[in-house]
Amino acid sequence: MSGLTEANLKMLAGARSFERGRGYLDAVSGVEVGGEGWVTASVHGSERYEVELSLDGPGGLSGECDCPYGLEGNFCKHLVAVGLTVLARSEGLPLQWKAARDRAQDLDSWLSALSKDELLALVREQVGEDRRLRHRLELRAASARGDIASVRARIRELLDIGPFAQYGYVEYADARAYADQAGQVVSAIGGLTGSGRAADAIILVREAMKLLAGAVESVDDSDGWLGSVGAGLADAHLAACRAARPDPEELARWLIGHALGELDDGLTDIDPLDYEDVLGTEGLVVLRKLAVQAWQANRRGWAEKHLMERLAKARGDVDAVIAVHAADLAPNGHTHLVIARELDTARRPAEALCWAERGIREARDLAAVDTALVDHLCDRYTQADRLAETVALRRDHFCARRTLLTYQQLRAAARAADCWPAEREDALALLRADAEQRQPGRCGGPALVDALLDDKDVEAAWQAATETGADDRQWLTLADHVRATRPTDALGVYLRLIEPLTAQTGNAIYEQLVSLLLRIRDCHRRLESPEEFTGYVTALRTAQKRKRNLMRLMDEHHL
Known part of the structure; x- marks a missing residue:
């Protein structure tokens, strides 16, 4: 518990999320304390989110939440709400943790004492009640016996959007359920690799990637659930390749096709250089050759340029990186700036300066030039006096x-x-x-x-x-500047600006209106005409009396 403090929650979440988390204390329910220093709970916001807070992990206080912000790795307001809830109940936590550990030990002891037949009966009972568990175990069974046809058929079923799509499209409300089902494919393929069938796993994971890429167009994946499935498939593919050691040239060709977007739409983000140990020297030569050919055929293609840049940087070849950028120079000088920065990093300042100056010279329109390039070049000139x-x-x-x-x-x-x-x-x-x-x-x-x-x-x-x-x-700023010395001129500006606001509604409008009234009052005070201001405010109140929020705001400022 030592790491769970308001200060640490605020540090992890940031001031904004921390303050917003305070407003969700009443939305926390189902708090469950685990025996190993974790707490789970549900937080009801626009949707119900599941939260897990680790109080004494190796990295100190941490947590996970399945809200969109939390899935990006952020410590969100829902985690703050659960943390504050736990702090409020901190006196009873030691006893709850002890009770959780005791329950876990009792369960383990009970399971260990069951006979094989009793365990089978228990598993069958759970399989009958939990459809998702049954599907997972069916996949594991097919993987274990090497029934590739059954695994392939099951993968196709798991990635089929049909059961979730009313009109051929999976709506936002059903996207997570579909992604949870699709995620079972990752564990199935991992099971194949683990059971010594990595070569089959490679074939199936590539098929799964294509199926997922085809499905994503028909799913409202606003929260990025399918991206997580895609990342899992990418990891499963790498693990299978490391276990099976496929033909280096074939793998290189597949990786190039994937990187150039020929095999899917980028849902499974794979970096070819992660496969360096699998490709070996032979495969890397083929990979670089194919990358160069693709880039030479399409020097302006984003994927081709990115791949070439990635490979060149991995080799520390600055000139190759520059050649990639120089083949497609942006007319606003941005690419020249990128090259200049690469050369600066490589400690080649004279060449960097030449490229920056060239970017200014070649800009078609100095009004549209990348302002960062102008700033960069001015900084270099200033440093050189x-x-x-x-x-x-x-x-x-x-x-x-x-x-x-x-x-x-x-x-x-x-x-x-x-x-x-x-x-x-x-x-x-x-x-x-x-x-x-x-x-x-x-x-x-x-x-x-x-x-x-x-x-x-x-x-x-x-x-x-x-x-x-x-x-x-601008007139408001001018009036504020001259109010002390030329109150009559300032008053004329304020009266003109306030007039259109009196015909509008809304709290933001009322705040602007009151702000101008305070300025007008100051002008009349300087002009020694308070009675004139009183008459103006009285008339305004009479005309605006139906706007209760405005009246309240004026009362707060004694207007």
Whole structure:
């Protein structure tokens, strides 16, 4: 129990999931304590989820939950809820653990004392009551006696969506049940490998992969259950190959076909390099040869490029990795950046810089260039004390995009190079020209106002907004800046912004409205006209009295 604390639960789950878990305490049911430091329970949320919390495992406190977030390996809110429930009952846990251990020992002793006939009778009774257990044992029996035809037929039955699909499609509500049934295929194939029939297991697992790939298109697998089955099949295939040692060339060809998506739709994610010990030198030569041929035939194919990159990196061949990327350069410079980073990692900075510069030169449109490439190149120029080139690149990028962000980046570079005043004048001239040419009704205010505000040049920003226009967000920011010195101007902005809100409903609207009322009250206080504000609020209350949440919010703020 030492590892089960609120602090550890919060650390594992994160603040957000921890707080959400508090809200699920009443949803925890069926808490069962095991004798080996685990607790299981059900948590009822949008669905019923099964949770297992390990209190004293080798890695400390841990847990599993079958909710979508938990299946991704996260410590979810349901685990938090069970953990907090256990903490609340911690005084009785030692006795519950002792009782669980005693029950387990009693059960083991009882089973050990039964005769063979009594055990068979017990198993037959359970098989008669539990259909899933019967199916699992039927598969094991067929695997044990080497009845491949029966195992193949049973695998096809398990992967058939028919019993779960009303109209040829497995709905979300039935997807997990189908996946649970399909998962029995993995254990059946593992049983074949374990009983010395690994060669047969290879054949059947490949057939199962194709069947699963065909079924997935007709299943709402939003929670990824079939992905888990696919991963299990991939593991079963690798284990069977290691046991059977198939022909290296045949295996290499199959792996290439699988990696290129010719055999399924990627549900069983297999890395050919995991088979390095099975392929041996001969198989690896064939694998690399086939990969190169596939890539040369389709240099822009994602699967072909990924496979080639994976093989090249495994050999530490940086030039081969670069060749793969260089054969399909993106017009926005992203691929040039990938190459530059690979060369930097390989400690070849001069070549990396050349590729980054080439990416900028070859970009068809600097406005659409990968901004990460611009940042990367500017960082390299700055590190080399090439500040003039940093400013030039930031200037070119700003001229192409003319946003607040590119303005800020140009300002930072120019200040470092001690040339900001001249750069600022030219940059603002471009932004002013853009503001004057803005089309009416265009979404968002002019970047000129944002840039001047970011420069803390409030008066110039107010003048620009007056002359070229601004959106409501910008006017609100301007009013907040001038409220202390020009309350009349600020008041005019607030009154204009509040008017359309009075015709809308919703708590978010009411919060905005009250926020503006507080600003309006401050303006009247500065103008020494509180009675005018009182009259405004009285009239507003009369007109909005049916909006009870608004009235409550105004009361809370003494409005």
